[in-house]
Amino acid sequence: MKVLFFDPRTKLALMLLCVFCAMAAPNLWFQMALVGLIAVFALLCGRGRYALRGAAAYGLICLFTVWCMGALQGVWRAVFIAFLGLVHKVYACGLLAGVIIGTTKVNEFLSAMEKLRCPKKLTIPVAVMLRYLPTVREDWRFIRDAMRLRDVSPTLLGFLKAPVMTVNCIYVPLLTAAARAADELSIAAVTRGIERPGRRSCLVEIRMRGADWGAVGVFAGFLVFTMLAKGAG
Amino acid sequence: MIEFRNVSFAYPEGEDGGLKNITLTIPDGQCVLLCGRSGCGKTTLTRLINGLIPQYFPGKLQGEVLLDGENLAHLPMYRIAERAGSVFQNPRTQFFNGQTDSEIAFGLENRAVPQGQLRPRVLETARDLGIEPLLGRSLFALSGGEKQKIAFASVYAMNPAVYLLDEPSSNLDMGAMEALRRHLLLVKAQGKTVIVAEHRLHYLMDVVDRVIYLDGGRIAGDYTPEELCALPAQKRREMGLRAVDLGQETPSPFHPPQAAPALEMKNVALSYRNRPVLQDVSLRAAPGEVIALVGQNGAGKTTFSRAMCGLHREDAGEYRWNGRRQKPKQRMKRAGMVMQDVNYQLFAESVAEECVFGVKHPDLALAEKTLAQLGLSSLRDRHPGALSGGQKQRLAAAAAIVGGKELLVFDEPTSGLDYDSMARLAAQIRRLAEAGRVIFIVTHDYEFICRTCSRALHLDGGKLRNDLPVTAENLSEIRAILGVR
Amino acid sequence: MNTNANGKKGLTIRDLVTIGIFSALFLVFALVGGIFFAPNPVLTFYMPVGSALLCGPVYLLMLARVKKRGAASLLGALMCLVWFVTGMHWAMALGYLVMGVAADFTAGAGKYGNRKLNALSYVLLSLGGTGSYLVFFANPEGWAKTMLGNGTEQSYIDAMRAAGTGWILFAMLAGTVIAAAFSAFAGGKMLKRQFEKAGITR
Numbered sequence: 038m039k040v041l042f043f044d045p046r047t048k049l050a051l052m053l054l055c056v057f058c059a060m061a062a063p064n065l066w067f068q069m070a071l072v073g074l075i076a077v078f079a080l081l082c083g084r085g086r087y088a089l090r091g092a093a094a095y096g097l098i099c100l101f102t103v104w105c106m107g108a109l110q111g112v113w114r115a116v117f118i119a120f121l122g123l124v125h126k127v128y129a130c131g132l133l134a135g136v137i138i139g140t141t142k143v144n145e146f147l148s149a150m151e152k153l154r155c156p157k158k159l160t161i162p163v164a165v166m167l168r169y170l171p172t173v174r175e176d177w178r179f180i181r182d183a184m185r186l187r188d189v190s191p192t193l194l195g196f197l198k199a200p201v202m203t204v205n206c207i208y209v210p211l212l213t214a215a216a217r218a219a220d221e222l223s224i225a226a227v228t229r230g231i232e233r234p235g236r237r238s239c240l241v242e243i244r245m246r247g248a249d250w251g252a253v254g255v256f257a258g259f260l261v262f263t264m265l266a267k268g269a270g
Numbered sequence: 271m272i273e274f275r276n277v278s279f280a281y282p283e284g285e286d287g288g289l290k291n292i293t294l295t296i297p298d299g300q301c302v303l304l305c306g307r308s309g310c311g312k313t314t315l316t317r318l319i320n321g322l323i324p325q326y327f328p329g330k331l332q333g334e335v336l337l338d339g340e341n342l343a344h345l346p347m348y349r350i351a352e353r354a355g356s357v358f359q360n361p362r363t364q365f366f367n368g369q370t371d372s373e374i375a376f377g378l379e380n381r382a383v384p385q386g387q388l389r390p391r392v393l394e395t396a397r398d399l400g401i402e403p404l405l406g407r408s409l410f411a412l413s414g415g416e417k418q419k420i421a422f423a424s425v426y427a428m429n430p431a432v433y434l435l436d437e438p439s440s441n442l443d444m445g446a447m448e449a450l451r452r453h454l455l456l457v458k459a460q461g462k463t464v465i466v467a468e469h470r471l472h473y474l475m476d477v478v479d480r481v482i483y484l485d486g487g488r489i490a491g492d493y494t495p496e497e498l499c500a501l502p503a504q505k506r507r508e509m510g511l512r513a514v515d516l517g518q519e520t521p522s523p524f525h526p527p528q529a530a531p532a533l534e535m536k537n538v539a540l541s542y543r544n545r546p547v548l549q550d551v552s553l554r555a556a557p558g559e560v561i562a563l564v565g566q567n568g569a570g571k572t573t574f575s576r577a578m579c580g581l582h583r584e585d586a587g588e589y590r591w592n593g594r595r596q597k598p599k600q601r602m603k604r605a606g607m608v609m610q611d612v613n614y615q616l617f618a619e620s621v622a623e624e625c626v627f628g629v630k631h632p633d634l635a636l637a638e639k640t641l642a643q644l645g646l647s648s649l650r651d652r653h654p655g656a657l658s659g660g661q662k663q664r665l666a667a668a669a670a671i672v673g674g675k676e677l678l679v680f681d682e683p684t685s686g687l688d689y690d691s692m693a694r695l696a697a698q699i700r701r702l703a704e705a706g707r708v709i710f711i712v713t714h715d716y717e718f719i720c721r722t723c724s725r726a727l728h729l730d731g732g733k734l735r736n737d738l739p740v741t742a743e744n745l746s747e748i749r750a751i752l753g754v755r
Numbered sequence: 756m757n758t759n760a761n762g763k764k765g766l767t768i769r770d771l772v773t774i775g776i777f778s779a780l781f782l783v784f785a786l787v788g789g790i791f792f793a794p795n796p797v798l799t800f801y802m803p804v805g806s807a808l809l810c811g812p813v814y815l816l817m818l819a820r821v822k823k824r825g826a827a828s829l830l831g832a833l834m835c836l837v838w839f840v841t842g843m844h845w846a847m848a849l850g851y852l853v854m855g856v857a858a859d860f861t862a863g864a865g866k867y868g869n870r871k872l873n874a875l876s877y878v879l880l881s882l883g884g885t886g887s888y889l890v891f892f893a894n895p896e897g898w899a900k901t902m903l904g905n906g907t908e909q910s911y912i913d914a915m916r917a918a919g920t921g922w923i924l925f926a927m928l929a930g931t932v933i934a935a936a937f938s939a940f941a942g943g944k945m946l947k948r949q950f951e952k953a954g955i956t957r
Contacts, residue, residue: 052840059842130842144372144379158766162829163836165775166782168368171410173783175362176614182581183615186607187628187673202617202628204941208812209949210614213655215776216820216955217613221363223772228320229377229424230351231366232768238382240375240389326769619948655953 040083042241045149047249048137051078054256055133059126061260063267069099071129074259078252079136087139091132098124138167148239161231165222172218173211180210272296272319272432272463277333279314279323287314290487292333296465298431301458303474303495304467306484307510308658308688312467315484316434318342319465321350337432352381354432355425359440359686361417370407370420377428395427399453413567415446422453433457435466439473440685441610443567443714444753447473469688472516472717475499483509512689512717516754519720521740526558526704526724533677533708538587540573547573551587551734553727557676557706560699562719562740564751565729571712574729575679578710579605591676605677606670610685612662615669616654621646624654624665625672632672640668644698660691664698671702678702679710684718696721716754726751766829770821777817778833784809785834785884800923803884804930811938812945814877819946819956822867824859827876831855831883843887850886854879874939881935885927892924 055071062068072095079088098121105117143164150160181191184206189195196203274294281288286309296302304312317323318335325347335342342350355377358364367373374392383391396402401419409417418438425433433454439447451473458464458477466474474495481498483491491509498506499514506514513519531554538551547570555561563571576582578589580601589596591604609615618624625641626632641647644664649657654665663683670678680699684692692715699722703709713719719726719740726744728736728751736751738744766774788805792798817826831851839848858876865872950956 056839056842127842130840134840142369142372143367144376148379158771158825159829159832161768161771162775162778162833164366165772166779166833168366169776169779170783171368172362173779175410179609179611179614182576182579182607183609185581185602186579186605187615187617187669188603188630189628205945205949206617208945209617211780212812212816212950213613213953213955214611215780216773216816216950218363219769219773219776219820221358221360222366222776223767223769224322224326225356225358225364225421226366226772227326227347227768228322228351228354228356229366229428230348230380232346233348233380233382236382237379238385238388239379240372240385240392242385619952653949653952655949655955 041081041248042246043082043140043252044243044245044249045141045146046153046243046245047252048141049149050253051256052130052133052137054253054260055130058256058260058263059129061263061267063263065099065102065125067263067266068125068129069095071259072132074256075129075133075136078133081248081252082136082140084136084139087136091135095128095132098128142241143168144237144239145241145243148237148243151236152243169215169218176211176214180207183210271298271336271338272465273336274315274318275334275336277318277335278331279318280330281314281327282329287311288329288487289314289318292489294482294489296463298463299458299461300480301454301464301478302466303471303478303481304465304484305469305471305481305511306490306688307690308469308660308686310484310510311487312484313436314487316356316436316465316467319432320354320356320434321345321347348380351377351430352428353430354434355428355430356434356436357418357421357425357438359437361414361421361441364421365409365417365424368409370404370409370412373409373420374423374427376424381428391427395423398456399423399426400449414441415443415449415567418442418446419449419453422450426453426457430462432463432465435464435468437468437686438466439468439470441682444716445566448753448755451477469512469686471498471512471514475514483511485509507689507693510689512692516716516749519717520742521720521745524560524700524724526560526700527706529556529558529706531556532592534590534593536588536590538577538589539585540570540577540582541585542570542573542582546585546732548729548734549732553734553737555708555725557708558703559725560703560709560711560723562723562726563710563712563729564714564719564726564748569729570732571729572681575607575681575710575712578677578679579607604675605679606667606673606675607679607681608663608666608670608683610682612659612666613655615666616662619653620651621654621657621665622650625668627669629673637668637672640671643701644668645694658691659686660695663695667698667702671707676706677708677710679712681712682714683711684713684715692718693721714752716749716752719748719752720745766821766823766825770823770826771829773817773820774826774829774833777813777820778830780813781810781817781830782834782837784813789884800888800927801930803881803888803927804934806884807878807881807931807935808938810881811877811935811940811942813942814880815873815939815942815946816950816956818862818867818873818876819950824863826867827859827862827880828855831858831880834883844890846886846890847884848886850883850889851880852883854881854883870943874936874943877939877942878932878935881931881938882928885931888924888927 058071062071072092076088076092102121105121109117146164147160184191189202189206274292277289277292279289289311304315306312317327321342324331324343337353365373366376371392374395375388378388378391396405401423404416404420438450442450454464454477468474478495481493481495482489533555535551535553540548563574565571573582577584580598583598589601616624618627625637641650644667646664646668649661654662657665667678683695696718699709711723723740726738726740726748727734738747785806788809789802792802792805832855835848835852858880861879862873862876946956
């Protein structure tokens with residue numbers, strides 16, 4: 038299947054619409070429909086496996102929720118339903134955020150935000166934050182190894198046994214690496230001219246196409262429908 | 271043309287690496303190697319050309335640096351970036367995008383090159399540099415060498431007149447170093463000016479036109495590569511320079527006390543994320559042995575070392591120490607590692623505390639002795655983060671020894687080390703081995719293997735392919751494995 | 756010529772990159788701290804406490820490295836964005852945005868170098884996380900509506916309501932302030948003992 042390219046502005050609009058849809062959804066059916074819509078969107082973006090997994094996982098969560106409502110009593114019911122409630126609340130938005138972060142490249146994001154006249158002062162930190170999250174995970178793996186070789190357990194139990202030591206083990210290398218990365222990354226950026234005033238260009242053409250308007254239209258339509266259903270219910 | 275007119279520079283708070291009275295002219299199209307000990311000012315020199323000094327690094331600057339007659343201090347960074355491109359040491363932190371194509375186009379996008387010209391230029395760059403297979407990949411999934419190729423490509427795409435490279439080979443294996451050499455020859459043939467600050471000299475000797483030797487912030491020598499190679503080897507070592515010709519390196523004799531093998535691996539199989547990495551590895555190693563672990567990227571060196579230290583579970587086979595079966599937990603107690611990026615394993619507030627950090631009942635006398643042995647006694651009150659790269663490594667080794675580790679793994683310990691630090695490390699590793707430890711060294715560094723190791727293990731194609739003593743007879747084979755020309 | 760690149764007015768690229776990277780760490784630590792509390796109806800009120808406990812060192816090192824107006828505001832804005840797009844309650848997102856600006860002014864009053872004011876600014880920023888719960892206490896009915904509309908089950912709200920008596924509000928606010936103050940205190944110590952000596956606070 039042909040993978041569609043969506044303008045980052047479209048993705049931003051979908052994100053907003055999704056937040057409102059999730060807020061307005063009157064019952065589980067609407068949440069499920071929303072998750073289904075997002076899965077279709079992920080599929081169109083070329084994230085078939087992600088879409089399938091996301092939808093399947095949500096299906097299981099829904100089944101589990103129904104089972105909990107029927108089978109559990111008392112405190113456990115409250116605890117589980119509370120937990121599931123939170124999951125339902127953030128699932129759709131999280132799923133969509135995952136697709137968007139996974140398919141939007143830094144340069145596309147910067148150019149699209151430029152077109153929205155969003156200042157570099159905001160877009161650069163956002164881009165760097167998203168770029169750095171995987172690095173945090175890599176760093177943590179190294180640090181965990183180093184801790185275990187020093188006989189410091191990188192677990193909650195280890196923390197309770199030797200809090201000060203564990204805190205040092207986590208923060209010191211993580212923040213040291215962050216500070217160094219900040220220097221090196223900004224050097225790499227300025228020596229390639231990021232400070233040039235005026236608009237950047239972009240490897241990919243950033244333009245609202247038919248697919249963009251279509252996607253926004255579908256999500257907006259769903260929001261209207263949800264609101265109407267909520268009003269009627 | 272690049273001209274330095276009486277340039278002096280001092281970093282604030284007296285950090286190393288300042289320059290004193292540099293007067294230097296580099297004509298267009300010249301390929302220059304800057305060499306000298308760590309802290310001699312070679313990085314500073316490159317920073318003056320790409321404008322990072324004075325615009326990014328604060329300090330005290332005198333004199334002027336001219337690029338084609340224009341004073342660089344008066345040009346904004348983004349203007350300099352159009353004419354001088356820079357590649358740095360650490361491949362992990364010099365990419366801004368998550369994906370290779372956009373990273374290659376990054377500089378051009380900043381320059382607002384029209385969109386229609388970008389894709390063709392990216393493709394042309396990839397073709398010129400022979401990196402088409404890397405297009406369309408996530409940068410997070412690339413090896414260090416591949417990331418470094420993308421960093422070079424990103425500069426190449428901008429087509430600058432001057433290329434600046436600051437220790438570009440520090441994290442590269444021989445194959446990647448060879449690719450870098452070819453790329454440098456390519457841009458040189460295009461008539462570009464190339465300036466490389468580097469500790470590893472051998473791969474550049476038939477690339478550069480001129481070698482500038484810096485010492486204490488001054489230019490202390492200006493040679494042709496032939497002149498540098500013609501200097502007596504001893505003289506170059508006194509200058510703190512690493513080998514210019516690996517073909518002349520020979521193993522230095524090493525006779526640790528004979529001992530019975532302590533470590534035994536029997537038919538060990540390892541996998542990483544459900545993919546088999548190594549099969550059927552069997553070996554014995556005795557205290558006193560210093561064993562080099564060599565092989566291509568992805569041959570399983572990292573998994574092998576992590577498993578050796580108990581950080582990774584074996585699928586099959588067993589590890590024994592003095593005949594006793596060792597589960598991962600037990601190996602973890604017995605083995606220590608000095609990681610490639612040693613910053614991840616330094617936690618304490620001072621060198622002395624780092625040494626005993628995490629040890630339940632530390633032997634303070636042993637800690638003192640170890641610090642002295644590794645030349646760290648005078649630094650005992652310094653913060654580990656303020657040490658040099660070589661000192662940090664030795665501190666991590668000291669901490670492992672005080673923690674009672676009998677087996678040590680060093681991961682790429684010579685990246686970024688100058689000759690002095692490399693030689694000191696080699697001698698100290700041998701002393702640690704003589705004191706009855708088994709030592710493994712993951713490395714691509716042929717010169718260092720010759721100086722340090724008694725044996726080399728070659729991992730290839732999921733197997734332990736070769737197990738060779740490092741002796742004069744085996745040298746040609748070891749050279750072939752490492753890809754030394 | 757004495758050059759002082761970091762003395763440049765306004766946020767430089769280095770500052771923006773630093774803010775981005777430290778925001779990533781801030782986010783990770785806030786999630787790790789909050790994750791134990793958020794899904795439990797009785798403990799959910801203490802989520803800001805958990806988050807506040809872990810982020811102090813990250814925030815203080817960022818301030819030490821940037822030392823300019825805008826750093827804390829941008830961090831707050833980035834957190835606002837993250838919480839909003841992951842479907843958290845709007846008041847929590849808004850809380851970070853508003854308190855980020857407040858934190859910026861507070862730290863700025865001491866030119867970002869006054870330890871006590873920096874610590875206070877962290878406490879203020881941490882209070883941003885309590886936004887959604889404050890809305891709960893201000894208007895439980897309306898809150899239940901948005902949360903229910905968000906998909907939260909009635910029983911969750913009931914459990915929260917049962918737990919959400921007056922003293923919980925006090926405990927949550929006081930707990931957040933104490934946790935943030937402790938985190939800032941520990942972070943300050945860490946800054947002085949580790950990062951200043953290692954030379955990475957510039």
